[in-house]
Amino acid sequence: MSRESHAPTSVQTITRTLEVDIVLGRLYPRERLVEEQLANRFETSRHVVRQALLELEIAGLVVREANKGATVCEYSAEEVNQLYQMRGIVEWQAAMLIPLPIDPAYHARLETICDEHAAAISASDMIRVVAANKEFHQVAYRLCGNHFLADVIDEMAKKSNLVRFTSSTDLVRLKQARDEHYQILAALKQNDNVALAEISVKHLQPSRLMYLEKRGHLA
Amino acid sequence: MSRESHAPTSVQTITRTLEVDIVLGRLYPRERLVEEQLANRFETSRHVVRQALLELEIAGLVVREANKGATVCEYSAEEVNQLYQMRGIVEWQAAMLIPLPIDPAYHARLETICDEHAAAISASDMIRVVAANKEFHQVAYRLCGNHFLADVIDEMAKKSNLVRFTSSTDLVRLKQARDEHYQILAALKQNDNVALAEISVKHLQPSRLMYLEKRGHLA
């Protein structure tokens, strides 16, 4: 979010770790986040935990109530639909804006990340899967050349972590995502913005549908 | 940004006030924001000021460097173009998404705000102008029914305050904006999404162009 990532202070570490906890489903929606407990866990003072929680609140991952503390945010089915609609909008636009052809160095870079993602899936190493997935999309969407747009895409992706992993640990879904990444890469190589945009938007659907299905909110 | 606005604590007050200072041009880009000075000004402790500055950093209005403090953010010409491109994207989409016709109660509501905006311009009361302008756009864009989208529009509007008011205090521009608001209202009443989107995007251009002109960066 900030323009230049200043040296990774302890605050950053905590926010990152908590985000990972949320992604991996180690933290559930509505779960309380007590400052002192977190301070013990991260072996730091409550102050830095407080800051981390504030950042997470602004990022939309936790909700804080005055004098009551922070809890992991929970989205309603309606909000999930809105979130994915928003992601569809910004990711489509970003894909269309990427000036093609791109520097071939990015082909190699993205291919490496795709391979790492695939390897992590084979190894069932969820942490690596999540990291590689995140990096792939970040690198790809930065190509649109508009950092405000890329930042918002990132922001929305973070929010959707709240709904995603509760329903997407299964192997079938992961392999599908892996294949779609290679398709995105192919569209980039073929200099086809429209195909790129279509795959990107299509790539979003499964998580949303699985979530809504689980909650019985499919229209 | 947060889902529900919790009781306006002192931190909120400070961030709001500083935002207004930026909008009205009382704070310039690159101007330093010293914690202790602000603490004196707001008659509070450095601690709450710190939190406020953190929020403003995350909102992209100030930049903080470790051990060096916070300064009002400055955007390059390139970034200004990116910012307005982003605003164009999200405001266009929001306008297209508004389900028309809307409840006529909103017609009255928006008209009231338009009139207040016009009155404030006539009175040359910049604080009221800014407030009415902000409210008009907030109310209008909430109509799109997607609060993630509306939030991002808000966020981007805040950022553009950094470039806007340095160049748009002049009466001609203000009156043009006023007229465009009434045009937006008319498009809403006529249930014309496309016209609405076109006017909304057009409404963005003058500030950007004036800024770039001043800096001699017109392509």
Next chain:
DNA sequence: TCCCCGAATACTGTTGACAATATTGTTGGC
């Protein structure tokens, strides 16, 4: 005169303790 280096200054970053508030548990009246 210019440049390097150390002291003084100004500011941010961190800590621990204390105050305010919400929640939970307990007692007494009916």
Next chain:
DNA sequence: GCCAACAATATTGTCAACAGTATTCGGGGA
């Protein structure tokens, strides 16, 4: 046995003092 008022606990919010770091200023040497 049930409810209201009160006490105890848990948790967040605020504060003032201290530590750490960057910048500025002034002196000594070439």
